[in-house]
Amino acid sequence: xxxxxxxxxxxxxxxxxxxxxxxxxxxxxxxxxxxxxxxxxxxxxxxxxxxxxxxxxxxxxxxxxxxxxxxxxxxxxxxxxxxxxxxxxxxxxxxxxxxxxxxxxxxxxxxxxxxxxxxxxxxxxxxxxxxxxxxxxxxxxxxxxxxxxxxxxxxxxxxxxxxxxxxxxxxxxxxxxxxxxxxxxxxxxxxxxxxxxxxxxxxxxxxxxxxxxxxxxxxxxxxxxxxxxxxxxxxxxxxxxxxxxxxxxxxxxxxxxxxxxxxxxxxxxxx
Numbered sequence: 177x178x179x180x181x182x183x184x185x186x187x188x189x190x191x192x193x194x195x196x197x198x199x200x201x202x203x204x205x206x207x208x209x210x211x212x213x214x215x216x217x218x219x220x221x222x223x224x225x226x227x228x229x230x231x232x233x234x235x236x237x238x239x240x241x242x243x244x245x246x247x248x249x250x251x252x253x254x255x256x257x258x259x260x261x262x263x264x265x266x267x268x269x270x271x272x273x274x275x276x277x278x279x280x281x282x283x284x285x286x287x288x289x290x291x292x293x294x295x296x297x298x299x300x301x302x303x304x305x306x307x308x309x310x311x312x313x314x315x316x317x318x319x320x321x322x323x324x325x326x327x328x329x330x331x332x333x334x335x336x337x338x339x340x341x342x343x344x345x346x347x348x349x350x351x352x353x354x355x356x357x358x359x360x361x362x363x364x365x366x367x368x369x370x371x372x373x374x375x376x377x378x379x380x381x382x383x384x385x386x387x388x389x390x391x392x393x394x395x396x397x398x399x400x401x402x403x404x405x406x407x408x409x410x411x412x413x414x415x416x417x418x419x420x421x422x423x424x425x426x427x428x429x430x431x432x433x434x435x436x437x438x439x440x441x442x443x444x445x446x447x
Contacts, residue, residue: 180391180392182405185343187410191406206316212291212293221274222273227412231352235350235351241272245266245267249344260346260347261363279360284425310408313403322336323400344381358378359377360377363377
């Protein structure tokens with residue numbers, strides 16, 4: 177059993193160097209997920225329900241939420257859903273809890289989310305004081321999938337909704353035939369935000385165990401999951417750096433909401 181390895185860069189520049197050093201010698205892509213709180217586990221929204229705690233309850237909850245979303249979203253969108261996968265990705269886009277966990281193929285987008293979602297208070301002297309360390313998680317999706325599906329002698333890479341290996345994970349009335357480990361997949365690029373953020377996903381099965389716990393307990397290959405901790409005292413400078421490099425609100429959110437958020441910050445209205 178091995179704990180998830182950690183790195184602790186001291187600046188945005190060191191973060192870039194850390195990612196480059198991890199990339200070195202790898203032929204496969206890496207995925208990234210930013211978290212404003214480093215202790216936040218890698219668990220999707222559906223499994224964070226305060227009362228529903230069993231696969232049967234999650235299955236029933238997922239089916240009810242999908243049915244409700246299809247019914248109630250009609251006045252707000254002209255989109256018709258070709259299958260349950262498309263419904264699931266569209267729900268995730270609008271932050272409805274699902275079994276999906278968002279990742280990005282772009283390390284700078286993940287870094288942006290980590291440093292901009294971290295909670296802070298502004299002191300009397302104008303300095304931002306952050307409450308917790310933030311983190312950027314790195315995932316090797318190919319190595320992860322090959323281990324997660326090793327019982328099938330899987331030697332492929334990232335899954336798609338058409339992959340046979342993903343069939344046990346598709347939304348069903350029960351989770352009885354669903355596998356345990358989460359797997360990495362490409363989703364539908366059904367919004368400008370997903371495209372801008374280079375969005376990709378992991379989808380969870382029957383097991384509520386966080387990915388970092390699975391890594392520890394289920395002998396996943398070394399370094400297929402890595403945690404880069406961004407220490408809270410360094411976050412003000414790191415946030416300033418990533419914004420200065422052009423990874424801003426209107427880039428990550430290419431719509432009027434993103435533009436408005438960027439204008440609030442640039443013109444001094446950010447709280």
